[in-house]
Amino acid sequence: DSGVTQTPKHLITATGQRVTLRCSPRSGDLSVYWYQQSLDQGLQFLIHYYNGEERAKGNILERFSAQQFPDLHSELNLSSLELGDSALYFCASSVTGAGETQYFGPGTRLLVL
Amino acid sequence: KNEVEQSPQNLTAQEGEFITINCSYSVGISALHWLQQHPGGGIVSLFMLSSGKKKHGRLIATINIQEKHSSLHITASHPRDSAVYICAVFKAAGNKLTFGGGTRVLVKP
Numbered sequence: 738d739s740g741v742t743q744t745p746k747h748l749i750t751a752t753g754q755r756v757t758l759r760c761s762p763r764s765g766d767l768s769v770y771w772y773q774q775s776l777d778q779g780l781q782f783l784i785h786y787y788n789g790e791e792r793a794k795g796n797i798l799e800r801f802s803a804q805q806f807p808d809l810h811s812e813l814n815l816s817s818l819e820l821g822d823s824a825l826y827f828c829a830s831s832v833t834g835a836g837e838t839q840y841f842g843p844g845t846r847l848l849v850l
Numbered sequence: 851k852n853e854v855e856q857s858p859q860n861l862t863a864q865e866g867e868f869i870t871i872n873c874s875y876s877v878g879i880s881a882l883h884w885l886q887q888h889p890g891g892g893i894v895s896l897f898m899l900s901s902g903k904k905k906h907g908r909l910i911a912t913i914n915i916q917e918k919h920s921s922l923h924i925t926a927s928h929p930r931d932s933a934v935y936i937c938a939v940f941k942a943a944g945n946k947l948t949f950g951g952g953t954r955v956l957v958k959p
Contacts, residue, residue, distance in 0.1 A: 739894070770946070780936065780949040793946045825891055836880045836940040839947070841893035 740764065741830050741842035749848045755816040758845045762809055762830030768792070769811040770831075770839060771803055775824040786811055787834045818849045853877050856937050856950035863957050869924040871953045873937030876918065883947060884911050884922050885936040893936075896922070927957045 740763035750756055762769050771783040773796075782795035786805035797803075800818075805811040815822060825846050829839040854875045863869050873882070884896040897904050897911040899920065904911050908927075913920040924931050937950040 772947075779951050780938070782946045782948070785946055795946055827893060829893075838895050838898045839883070840895060841885075843892050846891070 739840040739842065741828060741840050743826075743828055743842035743845050745845060746843065747846045747848075749850065750818060751850055752818055752820060754818050754849075755814065756818065756847065758813040758815070758826050758828075758847075760811045760813070760828030760830075760842055762811070762828075763840055766830035766832055766840070767809065768831045768834030769805055769809070770829045771797075771811070771813050772827045772829065773824050774827065774844075775821075780827075783813070785834060792834060815847070820849050823847055823849045851876070852951070853948050854937055854939055854950040856935075856953050858953060859951065860954045861956070863927050863955070865928060865957055865959050867927050867957075869927050869931070869955060869957075871922045871935050871937075871955070873920045873922070873950055874918060875920075875937075875939050877939070877948075878942035879915075879918075879939040880942050881940045882913055882920050883938040883940075884920075885938060887934040887936060887952070889933065896935075924955075927955075929957045929959050931955060931957050 742761045767788045770785045774780045783797040785793040803813045825844045827844045829841045831839045881900045886894045899913045908925045910923040934952045936952045938947040
């Protein structure tokens with residue numbers, strides 16, 4: 738158990754819908770990262786938050802947004818969902834974010850039908 | 851060409867065999883992560899390296915910064931080592947990970 742929690746574990750929804758994925762980092766970690774793992778693209782970095790502020794963006798679509806709240810939990814919002822958004826979404830946390838070990842949550846498996 | 855390349859893509863070994871997975875990268879990095887993804891999907895961080903060698907149990911990771919290459923070795927492999935092993939790098943002065951495509955390892959009893 739990494740200490741990082743993600744909810745829900747599984748999500749099935751329809752195209753065009755909007756969903757919110759939630760992540761709670763390890764106690765004491767200030768950085769949260771979001772990653773997408775699809776069958777054809779592998780693992781890809783989406784976005785990094787540090788202590789409530791966005792620090793880096795990767796291949797995150799405009800339909801996707803994220804935020805980190807004062808209690809340091811983070812939410813990833815996916816809207817206007819398409820079939821191709823079906824993937825495993827992981828969050829990870831680290832103490833500060835300066836190129837250090839990241840601890841991964843169990844992931845949320847999203848299926849868009 | 852991907853910035854992080856792993857080889858082989860798939861590997862099958864008999865229990866007890868020595869396994870080596872390779873990772874080459876084409877960018878300057880500040881550190882390299884080896885991750886293990888279990889069949890259920892969960893990801894575990896195995897090592898983070900910026901130089902030299904690290905060992906944890908039957909796992910050994912090495913990195914050669916000049917050659918831009920890292921290896922992950924599994925000694926006395928066991929069926930429970932069956933997983934996907936993923937190499938990921940922090941680009942120099944960056945704080946986001948760039949991932950290799952993974953190596954799927956199957957250890958047969």
